[in-house]
Amino acid sequence: MSLYCALAALACAPTARAAAARCWYENQVVVVGAEVMGVTGDFILDPATPHTELADSQAQAAGFADTELQGPVRLAGVTVPRAAVSVQTLDLRTGALPTPVAGVIGADVLKGYVLDVDFHPCRIRLSRPGHAPRFRALRTLPLSWIAGRPVVAAAVSDGPHAAGGGFSLGVGADTAVRVSDAAAAAPGAAKPKEAYPYGVLRPRLRAFSFAGGLVENLASGLVAAEDPALVGQIGAPILSRFRLRLDLARNRLMLAAPLKASPGGRKHVR
Known part of the structure; x- marks a missing residue:
């Protein structure tokens, strides 16, 4: 895994308080507002994607020439300061969505946290261990x-x-x-x-x-x-x-x- 701030003990401590964030559940895909490498936009949220990705069009517009980057990811009030980010062409993945997305938030950023996802209405929460609200599981x-x-x-x-x-x-x-x-x-x-x-x-x-x-x-x-x-x-x-x-x-x-x-x-x- 590529969470570059010591996964054990969460050395990548969030720089802001975790909070619930709105998301969009469109065409059966969860999309959430986030900031990756200073690029703010709508990102697909997907723990089944191992590495966080930034769309090549967004990376080029931000002036990045490399395809393997390292920098901050901000999501739902949490900042991971030195996450690994891969620049990818995402046209096929976003083709079913009504608007282009800026990238994908992958499992490497989420690992070590508690992720809550509610689809109807769409809300997410990213919490540090021990700070997540009560959850009554079936x-x-x-x-x-x-x-x-x-x-x-x-x-x-x-x-x-x-x-x-x-x-x-x-x-x-x-x-x-x-x-x-x-x-x-x-x-x-x-x-x-x-x-x-x-x-x-x-x-x-x-x-x-x-x-x-x-x-x-x-x-x-x-x-x-x-x-x-x-x-x-x-x-x-x-x-x-x-x-x-x-x-x-x-x-x-x-x-x-x-x-x-x-x-x-x-x-x-x-």
């Missing part, structure tokens, strides 16, 4: 780390075949489930590349098991294998059924019921 699942990203146990099946293991948490991914191409394929597809991220092919998956629940006949796709232990990715269409707490200091995922509107218009927790 289920708590252990997290581990594979290929630089937090993963949780889940399983998929196409009927005759099944695969289980570590799935990354794609808060910024718009497909319900993607399976590593080391464990699955898209036989018979005229354009197999379209089954990968940003492609148009969405083969139906027979079943997906996660957090004690079963989802059937859901849209899926493939993702390139980066580690044999990484079986796939859970996308926002599944994760948005919950309120999430990713406790990336204690390595656990906590799931709560979403907020619901009461008859008087106020929000309450079910």
